[in-house]
Amino acid sequence: xxxxxxxxxxxxxxxxxxxxRTRRANLVPGxxxxxxxxPVHINLPGHDLLLALRTANVLIGLExxxxxxxxxxxxxxxxxxxGNIEHVDLLTVKRGEKVNVEIAVHVEGDLAPGGNLLEYVQxxxxxxxxxxxxxxxxxxxxxxxxxxxxILAKDVPLPKGSVLAGDEDAVVxxxxxxxxxxxxxxxxxxAGAEA
Numbered sequence: 001x002x003x004x005x006x007x008x009x010x011x012x013x014x015x016x017x018x019x020x021r022t023r024r025a026n027l028v029p030g031x032x033x034x035x036x037x038x039p040v041h042i043n044l045p046g047h048d049l050l051l052a053l054r055t056a057n058v059l060i061g062l063e064x065x066x067x068x069x070x071x072x073x074x075x076x077x078x079x080x081x082x083g084n085i086e087h088v089d090l091l092t093v094k095r096g097e098k099v100n101v102e103i104a105v106h107v108e109g110d111l112a113p114g115g116n117l118l119e120y121v122q123x124x125x126x127x128x129x130x131x132x133x134x135x136x137x138x139x140x141x142x143x144x145x146x147x148x149x150x151i152l153a154k155d156v157p158l159p160k161g162s163v164l165a166g167d168e169d170a171v172v173x174x175x176x177x178x179x180x181x182x183x184x185x186x187x188x189x190x191a192g193a194e195a
Contacts, residue, residue, distance in 0.1 A: 003070070003132075004052045005061045011041040019087075028085050032062065032071055034092035040064060050085060057101045057134040060090065072099065072131065093131035100128050100165045103135050105156070105172055109143030115178040116147045125153060126166035135159040140173065147177035 011022070011029055022029050026046045033039040042064055052058050053073060062069045071090035079086055093099055102124035111118060125138060140156055154168035 003059045003061045004055075005063070006044055006048055006052060008042040008044050008062050008064045010065055011043050014041070023084075023086070028088055030088040030090055032064070032069060032090045032092060034071075035094075037092065044088065046085065049088065053085070053088075056104060056136050059093075059132060059134065062090070070094065070131070072101070072134070095132050097131045098128050099131045099134070100126060101134055102126050103162075104137040106137050106139045107142045107173065108139055109141045111142055111175060112144050112146040114146065116175050117178055118142060118145075119174050119176055121150075121171045121174060122153075125156060125158075125164065125172065127158060127162045128165040129159075129162040133161050135162055142173065142175075145175045147175055150174035 008030075011018075013021070019029050022043055023046070027043040028046045028049050030042050030044055031039050032042060042062075052060055053076060057072060060071050060073070062071055070093050072093055073088060074091040075089040076085060077087040078084065091099070104124055105120070105122065107118065127135070129135060135158075138156055138158060140151055142151075145151075150171050151173040152168065153164055153166060153170045153172055156164075156172060158164065
């Protein structure tokens with residue numbers, strides 16, 4: 001995974017008013033923490049951060065007032081209406097260090113004929129991977145699965161260097177039988193009246 005470089009400045013003002021002023025300046029307030037160090041409150045360039053976060057589990061090389069830090073996003077708060085980023089929590093990592101992250105589950109292939117439905121029980125999987133080699137997603141084949149079939153976490157093929165960090169017996173995907181629609185009350189009455 002490529003490392004994205006961002007410049008950040010230390011934040012000295014706190015509270016709602018300060019956060020609003022920060023956002024009006026097209027900056028995003030955030031905090032960097034991890035490895036037992038004191039949290040560092042920062043401001044990040046809003047547009048550059050938005051572009052960086054388009055990649056799941058992106059590795060960010062921060063320069064904070066002349067000091068370098070390698071971080072991954074841990075929590076992102078967005079405005080519910082506008083969708084813009086309001087705050088970000090970043091976790092400090094080191095090269096070679098293992099971290100637990102959630103990665104997206106994608107499917108390929110077609111279910112067995114019969115109109116059955118695929119249900120995502122989990123959209124993501126918790127895996128442990130090296131901080132500089134975090135996979136973006138995993139792909140699972142659903143080819144030929146029929147009603148009642150399911151795929152467990154331990155059945156999902158993980159990329160090299162990643163291991164499952166969650167419950168291996170957790171259901172990730174399951175195939176459910178399509179439900180036949182019950183005739184409406186009006187349709188049943190109409191059929192009875194015609195007879």
